[in-house]
Amino acid sequence: MAKRVLHVVTNVDRYGDSDEPTGLWLSELTHAWEVFEAAGFEQVLVSPTGGAVPLEPRSLAFPNLDATAKAWHADPARMALLQRTAKPSQIDAGDFDAILYTGGHAVMFDFPEDEGLQRLAASIWAHGGVVASVCHGCCGLLDVTLPDGSLLVDGKRLTGFSWTEERLAQVTELVPFDAEAALQARGARYAKAVLPFVPYVVSDGRLVTGQNPASAKATAKRVVEVLAAE
Template sequence: MNILFVLTSHDELGNTGKKTGFWIEEFASPYYALIDNGATITVATPKGGKAPIDPTSDTEDAQTPATIRFKSDPATQEIIDNTVMLSTINESDYEAVFYPGGHGPLWDLANDETSIKLIESFNAAQKPIGFVCHAPAALKSVKNADGTPLVQGKKVTGFSNTEEEAVQLTNVVPFLVEDMLKENGGIYSKGDDWAVHVLQDGNLITGQNPASSELVAETLLKVIKPLRNA
Protein backbone atom coordinates (compact mmCIF):
# COMPACT_ATOMS: atom_id res chain seq x y z
CA MET A 1 0.00 0.00 0.00
CA ASN A 2 1.95 2.99 -1.31
CA ILE A 3 0.60 6.38 -0.27
CA LEU A 4 1.93 9.81 -1.20
CA PHE A 5 1.98 12.68 1.31
CA VAL A 6 2.43 16.18 -0.11
CA LEU A 7 3.72 18.91 2.22
CA THR A 8 4.26 22.62 1.66
CA SER A 9 7.68 24.15 1.00
CA HIS A 10 6.48 27.64 2.01
CA ASP A 11 7.64 29.06 5.35
CA GLU A 12 6.76 32.80 5.33
CA LEU A 13 3.50 33.85 7.01
CA GLY A 14 2.56 36.63 4.61
CA ASN A 15 4.09 39.97 5.59
CA THR A 16 4.06 39.30 9.33
CA GLY A 17 7.74 38.38 9.57
CA LYS A 18 6.64 35.14 11.24
CA LYS A 19 7.20 31.62 9.99
CA THR A 20 4.71 29.03 8.82
CA GLY A 21 4.87 25.62 7.13
CA PHE A 22 3.03 22.36 7.71
CA TRP A 23 1.15 21.51 10.90
CA ILE A 24 2.86 18.66 12.77
CA GLU A 25 -0.34 17.02 14.05
CA GLU A 26 -1.88 16.99 10.57
CA PHE A 27 1.15 15.13 9.25
CA ALA A 28 1.98 12.91 12.23
CA SER A 29 -1.46 11.59 13.14
CA PRO A 30 -2.37 10.39 9.61
CA TYR A 31 1.21 9.23 8.97
CA TYR A 32 1.27 6.90 11.98
CA ALA A 33 -2.35 5.78 11.49
CA LEU A 34 -1.45 4.67 7.97
CA ILE A 35 1.99 3.14 8.52
CA ASP A 36 0.60 1.24 11.52
CA ASN A 37 -1.83 -0.29 9.03
CA GLY A 38 0.96 -1.40 6.71
CA ALA A 39 1.25 1.59 4.38
CA THR A 40 4.51 2.70 2.80
CA ILE A 41 4.56 6.48 2.64
CA THR A 42 6.57 8.79 0.39
CA VAL A 43 6.72 12.45 1.45
CA ALA A 44 7.12 15.07 -1.28
CA THR A 45 7.26 18.88 -1.43
CA PRO A 46 7.42 21.35 -4.35
CA LYS A 47 11.08 22.17 -3.63
CA GLY A 48 12.22 18.85 -2.14
CA GLY A 49 14.53 18.72 0.86
CA LYS A 50 13.52 19.95 4.32
CA ALA A 51 9.81 20.64 4.76
CA PRO A 52 9.21 23.64 7.05
CA ILE A 53 7.32 23.00 10.27
CA ASP A 54 4.88 25.67 11.41
CA PRO A 55 6.33 26.77 14.78
CA THR A 56 2.82 27.31 16.19
CA SER A 57 2.18 23.58 15.75
CA ASP A 58 5.24 22.84 17.89
CA THR A 59 4.02 24.63 21.03
CA GLU A 60 3.11 22.74 24.18
CA ASP A 61 -0.65 23.21 23.82
CA ALA A 62 -0.58 21.76 20.28
CA GLN A 63 0.92 18.42 21.33
CA THR A 64 -0.92 15.13 20.81
CA PRO A 65 0.21 11.50 21.15
CA ALA A 66 1.13 11.56 17.43
CA THR A 67 3.27 14.72 17.69
CA ILE A 68 5.03 13.31 20.76
CA ARG A 69 5.73 10.11 18.81
CA PHE A 70 7.12 12.18 15.92
CA LYS A 71 9.48 14.04 18.25
CA SER A 72 10.98 10.76 19.44
CA ASP A 73 11.16 9.25 15.94
CA PRO A 74 14.44 10.23 14.24
CA ALA A 75 13.69 8.07 11.18
CA THR A 76 10.52 10.04 10.37
CA GLN A 77 12.23 13.35 11.16
CA GLU A 78 14.87 12.34 8.61
CA ILE A 79 12.10 11.84 6.02
CA ILE A 80 10.81 15.37 6.74
CA ASP A 81 14.34 16.75 6.36
CA ASN A 82 14.80 15.02 3.00
CA THR A 83 11.49 15.12 1.14
CA VAL A 84 11.27 14.08 -2.49
CA MET A 85 10.81 16.79 -5.12
CA LEU A 86 7.18 16.79 -6.28
CA SER A 87 8.13 17.01 -9.97
CA THR A 88 9.71 13.52 -9.75
CA ILE A 89 6.49 11.87 -8.54
CA ASN A 90 4.31 9.67 -10.75
CA GLU A 91 0.68 9.06 -9.75
CA SER A 92 0.79 5.48 -11.06
CA ASP A 93 3.21 4.51 -8.25
CA TYR A 94 0.66 5.28 -5.51
CA GLU A 95 -2.77 4.16 -4.39
CA ALA A 96 -3.74 7.44 -2.74
CA VAL A 97 -2.49 10.94 -1.99
CA PHE A 98 -2.87 12.93 1.22
CA TYR A 99 -2.20 16.63 1.84
CA PRO A 100 -1.61 17.76 5.46
CA GLY A 101 -2.35 21.39 6.27
CA GLY A 102 -0.72 24.30 7.99
CA HIS A 103 -0.91 27.77 6.44
CA GLY A 104 1.93 27.11 3.98
CA PRO A 105 -0.24 25.46 1.26
CA LEU A 106 -2.21 28.70 0.84
CA TRP A 107 0.87 30.26 -0.74
CA ASP A 108 2.53 27.45 -2.70
CA LEU A 109 0.37 24.35 -3.25
CA ALA A 110 -2.68 26.43 -4.20
CA ASN A 111 -0.82 27.64 -7.30
CA ASP A 112 1.69 24.85 -7.93
CA GLU A 113 1.15 23.47 -11.46
CA THR A 114 2.86 20.17 -10.63
CA SER A 115 0.59 19.63 -7.62
CA ILE A 116 -2.50 20.65 -9.60
CA LYS A 117 -1.74 18.17 -12.39
CA LEU A 118 -0.89 15.45 -9.86
CA ILE A 119 -4.23 15.80 -8.05
CA GLU A 120 -6.00 15.80 -11.41
CA SER A 121 -4.26 12.56 -12.38
CA PHE A 122 -5.14 10.86 -9.06
CA ASN A 123 -8.73 12.00 -9.51
CA ALA A 124 -8.90 10.80 -13.13
CA ALA A 125 -7.67 7.40 -11.93
CA GLN A 126 -10.42 7.47 -9.26
CA LYS A 127 -7.85 7.08 -6.49
CA PRO A 128 -8.52 8.50 -3.01
CA ILE A 129 -7.40 12.11 -2.51
CA GLY A 130 -7.36 13.43 1.06
CA PHE A 131 -6.91 16.94 2.48
CA VAL A 132 -7.14 18.40 5.98
CA CYS A 133 -7.47 21.90 7.47
CA HIS A 134 -5.72 24.40 5.13
CA ALA A 135 -4.64 21.70 2.66
CA PRO A 136 -7.87 21.95 0.59
CA ALA A 137 -6.20 25.18 -0.60
CA ALA A 138 -4.37 22.86 -3.01
CA LEU A 139 -7.72 22.24 -4.75
CA LYS A 140 -8.13 25.90 -5.71
CA SER A 141 -7.27 25.46 -9.42
CA VAL A 142 -7.77 21.70 -9.77
CA LYS A 143 -10.21 20.72 -12.53
CA ASN A 144 -12.19 17.70 -13.61
CA ALA A 145 -11.62 16.31 -17.10
CA ASP A 146 -14.46 18.51 -18.40
CA GLY A 147 -12.79 21.70 -17.08
CA THR A 148 -15.12 22.26 -14.12
CA PRO A 149 -13.63 22.76 -10.64
CA LEU A 150 -12.96 19.41 -8.99
CA VAL A 151 -14.92 20.41 -5.88
CA GLN A 152 -17.98 21.62 -7.82
CA GLY A 153 -21.11 19.90 -6.53
CA LYS A 154 -19.13 17.88 -3.97
CA LYS A 155 -19.49 17.85 -0.20
CA VAL A 156 -16.33 19.45 1.18
CA THR A 157 -14.93 20.98 4.33
CA GLY A 158 -11.72 22.73 5.36
CA PHE A 159 -10.50 25.35 7.83
CA SER A 160 -13.50 27.57 8.48
CA ASN A 161 -13.69 31.35 8.34
CA THR A 162 -14.53 31.44 12.06
CA GLU A 163 -11.46 29.35 12.89
CA GLU A 164 -9.26 31.64 10.77
CA GLU A 165 -10.75 34.59 12.61
CA ALA A 166 -10.01 32.91 15.95
CA VAL A 167 -6.30 32.61 15.07
CA GLN A 168 -6.36 36.25 13.85
CA LEU A 169 -5.00 35.51 10.36
CA THR A 170 -8.04 36.45 8.25
CA ASN A 171 -6.25 39.52 6.90
CA VAL A 172 -2.87 37.78 6.52
CA VAL A 173 -3.75 34.77 4.37
CA PRO A 174 -4.04 35.19 0.56
CA PHE A 175 -7.55 33.67 0.62
CA LEU A 176 -9.90 31.88 2.98
CA VAL A 177 -10.29 28.14 2.44
CA GLU A 178 -14.04 28.17 3.16
CA ASP A 179 -14.69 31.03 0.73
CA MET A 180 -12.58 29.43 -2.03
CA LEU A 181 -14.35 26.07 -1.75
CA LYS A 182 -17.74 27.79 -1.97
CA GLU A 183 -16.65 29.98 -4.90
CA ASN A 184 -15.56 26.84 -6.77
CA GLY A 185 -19.02 25.34 -6.31
CA GLY A 186 -18.22 23.03 -3.40
CA ILE A 187 -21.04 22.12 -1.01
CA TYR A 188 -19.18 23.38 2.06
CA SER A 189 -20.14 22.46 5.60
CA LYS A 190 -18.42 22.76 8.95
CA GLY A 191 -18.74 21.41 12.43
CA ASP A 192 -18.08 23.38 15.60
CA ASP A 193 -14.78 25.26 15.65
CA TRP A 194 -11.90 22.88 16.50
CA ALA A 195 -14.21 19.81 16.56
CA VAL A 196 -13.77 16.74 14.34
CA HIS A 197 -15.55 17.12 11.00
CA VAL A 198 -14.71 14.92 8.01
CA LEU A 199 -16.57 14.52 4.72
CA GLN A 200 -16.23 11.93 1.98
CA ASP A 201 -17.71 12.45 -1.46
CA GLY A 202 -16.62 9.66 -3.77
CA ASN A 203 -12.82 9.57 -3.78
CA LEU A 204 -12.51 13.06 -2.24
CA ILE A 205 -11.97 13.19 1.53
CA THR A 206 -11.68 16.48 3.43
CA GLY A 207 -11.23 17.34 7.12
CA GLN A 208 -11.92 20.68 8.75
CA ASN A 209 -9.07 21.21 11.21
CA PRO A 210 -6.18 19.54 13.11
CA ALA A 211 -8.61 17.51 15.23
CA SER A 212 -9.96 15.94 12.02
CA SER A 213 -6.63 14.65 10.72
CA GLU A 214 -6.74 11.11 12.12
CA LEU A 215 -10.31 10.51 10.93
CA VAL A 216 -9.31 11.66 7.44
CA ALA A 217 -6.57 9.00 7.44
CA GLU A 218 -8.98 6.34 8.72
CA THR A 219 -11.48 7.29 6.01
CA LEU A 220 -8.72 7.16 3.40
CA LEU A 221 -7.86 3.65 4.58
CA LYS A 222 -11.50 2.53 4.32
CA VAL A 223 -11.60 3.73 0.70
CA ILE A 224 -8.26 2.13 -0.25
CA LYS A 225 -8.90 -1.33 1.22
CA PRO A 226 -11.86 -2.30 -1.02
CA LEU A 227 -9.94 -0.99 -4.03
CA ARG A 228 -7.03 -3.29 -3.12
CA ASN A 229 -9.35 -6.26 -2.82
CA ALA A 230 -11.22 -5.56 -6.07
Protein backbone atom coordinates in the same frame (compact mmCIF):
# COMPACT_ATOMS: atom_id res chain seq x y z
CA MET B 1 0.36 -5.44 -2.69
CA ALA B 2 0.50 -2.62 -0.14
CA LYS B 3 -1.45 0.54 -0.80
CA ARG B 4 0.65 3.66 -1.34
CA VAL B 5 -0.16 7.15 -0.06
CA LEU B 6 1.45 10.42 -1.12
CA HIS B 7 1.54 13.11 1.59
CA VAL B 8 1.78 16.69 0.33
CA VAL B 9 3.66 19.09 2.63
CA THR B 10 4.73 22.74 2.40
CA ASN B 11 8.05 24.49 1.85
CA VAL B 12 6.88 27.90 3.13
CA ASP B 13 8.08 29.23 6.49
CA ARG B 14 6.47 32.71 6.62
CA TYR B 15 3.09 34.32 6.07
CA GLY B 16 3.76 35.96 2.72
CA ASP B 17 6.18 38.88 3.04
CA SER B 18 5.74 39.15 6.81
CA ASP B 19 8.14 38.03 9.52
CA GLU B 20 5.44 35.85 11.09
CA PRO B 21 6.59 32.20 11.01
CA THR B 22 4.45 29.31 9.82
CA GLY B 23 4.94 25.89 8.22
CA LEU B 24 3.60 22.34 8.38
CA TRP B 25 1.21 21.66 11.25
CA LEU B 26 3.09 18.57 12.40
CA SER B 27 0.25 16.57 13.94
CA GLU B 28 -1.71 16.69 10.69
CA LEU B 29 1.05 14.62 9.14
CA THR B 30 1.87 12.40 12.12
CA HIS B 31 -1.71 11.44 12.98
CA ALA B 32 -2.42 10.39 9.40
CA TRP B 33 0.97 8.69 9.05
CA GLU B 34 0.28 6.57 12.15
CA VAL B 35 -3.08 5.42 10.77
CA PHE B 36 -1.64 4.49 7.38
CA GLU B 37 1.35 2.80 8.97
CA ALA B 38 -0.96 0.63 11.07
CA ALA B 39 -2.84 -0.30 7.89
CA GLY B 40 0.40 -1.45 6.26
CA PHE B 41 0.50 1.33 3.67
CA GLU B 42 3.67 2.62 2.05
CA GLN B 43 4.07 6.41 2.42
CA VAL B 44 6.00 9.10 0.57
CA LEU B 45 6.38 12.84 1.15
CA VAL B 46 6.23 15.41 -1.65
CA SER B 47 6.44 19.20 -1.53
CA PRO B 48 6.22 21.94 -4.18
CA THR B 49 9.97 22.49 -4.41
CA GLY B 50 11.22 19.32 -2.72
CA GLY B 51 13.71 19.28 0.12
CA ALA B 52 13.18 20.74 3.57
CA VAL B 53 9.81 21.30 5.24
CA PRO B 54 9.54 23.99 7.95
CA LEU B 55 7.32 23.35 10.96
CA GLU B 56 4.65 25.68 12.28
CA PRO B 57 5.95 26.84 15.70
CA ARG B 58 2.50 26.72 17.26
CA SER B 59 2.17 23.06 16.30
CA LEU B 60 5.22 22.33 18.47
CA ALA B 61 3.75 23.88 21.60
CA PHE B 62 1.47 22.31 24.20
CA PRO B 63 -1.21 21.07 23.68
CA ASN B 64 -0.69 20.82 19.92
CA LEU B 65 2.45 18.71 20.29
CA ASP B 66 0.61 15.59 21.43
CA ALA B 67 2.13 12.13 21.91
CA THR B 68 2.20 11.21 18.22
CA ALA B 69 3.69 14.50 17.06
CA LYS B 70 6.10 14.59 20.00
CA ALA B 71 7.41 11.12 19.19
CA TRP B 72 7.98 12.10 15.54
CA HIS B 73 9.71 15.35 16.54
CA ALA B 74 12.06 13.42 18.85
CA ASP B 75 12.93 10.79 16.23
CA PRO B 76 15.92 11.79 14.02
CA ALA B 77 14.97 9.28 11.32
CA ARG B 78 11.42 10.65 11.08
CA MET B 79 12.60 14.26 11.09
CA ALA B 80 15.09 13.43 8.34
CA LEU B 81 12.14 12.56 6.10
CA LEU B 82 11.11 16.22 6.31
CA GLN B 83 14.52 17.30 5.03
CA ARG B 84 14.44 15.31 1.80
CA THR B 85 10.93 15.42 0.39
CA ALA B 86 10.47 14.72 -3.31
CA LYS B 87 9.49 17.24 -5.98
CA PRO B 88 6.27 16.63 -7.93
CA SER B 89 8.35 15.99 -11.07
CA GLN B 90 10.04 13.07 -9.29
CA ILE B 91 6.72 11.35 -8.53
CA ASP B 92 4.80 8.96 -10.77
CA ALA B 93 1.13 9.40 -9.87
CA GLY B 94 0.45 5.90 -11.18
CA ASP B 95 2.37 4.47 -8.23
CA PHE B 96 -0.11 5.86 -5.67
CA ASP B 97 -3.56 4.91 -4.49
CA ALA B 98 -4.18 8.15 -2.58
CA ILE B 99 -2.87 11.66 -2.13
CA LEU B 100 -3.34 13.59 1.13
CA TYR B 101 -2.73 17.32 1.37
CA THR B 102 -1.60 18.29 4.88
CA GLY B 103 -2.09 21.76 6.32
CA GLY B 104 -0.74 24.64 8.29
CA HIS B 105 -1.33 28.20 7.08
CA ALA B 106 1.86 27.96 5.03
CA VAL B 107 0.18 25.81 2.40
CA MET B 108 -2.05 28.75 1.41
CA PHE B 109 1.06 30.30 -0.14
CA ASP B 110 2.48 27.37 -2.11
CA PHE B 111 -0.20 24.73 -2.73
CA PRO B 112 -2.91 26.53 -4.74
CA GLU B 113 -0.95 27.47 -7.86
CA ASP B 114 1.47 24.56 -8.00
CA GLU B 115 0.83 22.86 -11.33
CA GLY B 116 2.94 19.84 -10.44
CA LEU B 117 0.81 19.05 -7.42
CA GLN B 118 -2.35 19.66 -9.43
CA ARG B 119 -1.24 17.15 -12.06
CA LEU B 120 -0.54 14.53 -9.40
CA ALA B 121 -3.95 14.93 -7.79
CA ALA B 122 -5.79 14.96 -11.12
CA SER B 123 -3.95 11.84 -12.28
CA ILE B 124 -4.54 9.93 -9.06
CA TRP B 125 -8.22 10.85 -9.24
CA ALA B 126 -8.43 9.86 -12.90
CA HIS B 127 -7.09 6.36 -12.28
CA GLY B 128 -9.56 5.76 -9.46
CA GLY B 129 -7.49 6.83 -6.46
CA VAL B 130 -8.48 8.82 -3.41
CA VAL B 131 -7.84 12.55 -3.10
CA ALA B 132 -7.85 13.85 0.47
CA SER B 133 -6.97 16.93 2.49
CA VAL B 134 -6.81 18.06 6.10
CA CYS B 135 -7.40 21.60 7.33
CA HIS B 136 -5.72 24.16 5.02
CA GLY B 137 -4.66 21.31 2.77
CA CYS B 138 -7.96 21.93 0.98
CA CYS B 139 -6.26 24.95 -0.62
CA GLY B 140 -4.32 22.49 -2.76
CA LEU B 141 -7.60 21.28 -4.23
CA LEU B 142 -8.88 24.68 -5.36
CA ASP B 143 -7.71 24.56 -8.97
CA VAL B 144 -7.20 20.86 -9.58
CA THR B 145 -8.62 20.41 -13.08
CA LEU B 146 -9.81 17.06 -14.44
CA PRO B 147 -9.24 15.83 -18.01
CA ASP B 148 -12.70 17.05 -19.06
CA GLY B 149 -11.79 20.59 -17.98
CA SER B 150 -13.97 20.62 -14.85
CA LEU B 151 -12.69 21.47 -11.40
CA LEU B 152 -12.35 18.53 -9.02
CA VAL B 153 -14.16 20.40 -6.23
CA ASP B 154 -17.07 21.62 -8.35
CA GLY B 155 -20.27 20.09 -6.98
CA LYS B 156 -18.41 18.01 -4.39
CA ARG B 157 -19.21 17.88 -0.69
CA LEU B 158 -16.12 18.79 1.30
CA THR B 159 -14.71 20.70 4.26
CA GLY B 160 -11.59 22.59 5.31
CA PHE B 161 -10.48 25.19 7.83
CA SER B 162 -13.38 27.59 8.30
CA TRP B 163 -13.32 31.37 8.38
CA THR B 164 -14.69 31.19 11.93
CA GLU B 165 -11.61 29.18 12.91
CA GLU B 166 -9.37 31.71 11.16
CA ARG B 167 -10.90 34.49 13.25
CA LEU B 168 -10.47 32.50 16.45
CA ALA B 169 -6.84 31.79 15.49
CA GLN B 170 -6.42 35.57 15.04
CA VAL B 171 -4.75 35.31 11.65
CA THR B 172 -7.33 36.90 9.36
CA GLU B 173 -4.93 39.76 8.60
CA LEU B 174 -2.13 37.35 7.69
CA VAL B 175 -3.80 34.79 5.44
CA PRO B 176 -3.97 35.58 1.70
CA PHE B 177 -7.61 34.52 1.27
CA ASP B 178 -10.63 32.87 2.88
CA ALA B 179 -10.36 29.16 2.06
CA GLU B 180 -14.00 28.50 2.88
CA ALA B 181 -15.19 31.21 0.47
CA ALA B 182 -12.68 30.19 -2.21
CA LEU B 183 -13.98 26.62 -2.22
CA GLN B 184 -17.56 27.79 -2.46
CA ALA B 185 -16.68 30.16 -5.31
CA ARG B 186 -15.47 27.13 -7.26
CA GLY B 187 -18.75 25.29 -6.79
CA ALA B 188 -17.82 23.16 -3.78
CA ARG B 189 -20.60 22.18 -1.38
CA TYR B 190 -18.70 23.28 1.71
CA ALA B 191 -19.74 21.99 5.16
CA LYS B 192 -18.34 22.48 8.65
CA ALA B 193 -18.94 21.30 12.19
CA VAL B 194 -21.29 23.25 14.43
CA LEU B 195 -18.42 23.89 16.84
CA PRO B 196 -14.94 25.05 15.74
CA PHE B 197 -11.79 22.95 16.21
CA VAL B 198 -13.60 19.64 16.73
CA PRO B 199 -12.99 16.61 14.49
CA TYR B 200 -15.11 16.74 11.35
CA VAL B 201 -14.72 14.73 8.15
CA VAL B 202 -16.68 14.87 4.91
CA SER B 203 -16.40 12.26 2.18
CA ASP B 204 -17.89 12.41 -1.28
CA GLY B 205 -16.97 9.19 -2.98
CA ARG B 206 -13.19 9.21 -3.41
CA LEU B 207 -12.82 12.77 -2.13
CA VAL B 208 -12.13 12.81 1.64
CA THR B 209 -11.60 16.04 3.59
CA GLY B 210 -11.07 16.99 7.23
CA GLN B 211 -11.85 20.42 8.66
CA ASN B 212 -8.98 21.12 11.06
CA PRO B 213 -5.94 19.61 12.80
CA ALA B 214 -8.16 17.57 15.13
CA SER B 215 -9.58 15.84 12.05
CA ALA B 216 -6.34 14.34 10.71
CA LYS B 217 -6.69 10.90 12.27
CA ALA B 218 -10.34 10.53 11.31
CA THR B 219 -9.59 11.70 7.78
CA ALA B 220 -6.88 9.06 7.37
CA LYS B 221 -9.17 6.37 8.75
CA ARG B 222 -11.83 7.35 6.21
CA VAL B 223 -9.25 7.12 3.42
CA VAL B 224 -8.38 3.58 4.56
CA GLU B 225 -12.07 2.68 4.55
CA VAL B 226 -12.63 4.08 1.07
CA LEU B 227 -9.64 2.23 -0.34
CA ALA B 228 -10.73 -1.01 1.35
CA ALA B 229 -14.18 -0.73 -0.22
CA GLU B 230 -12.85 -0.50 -3.77
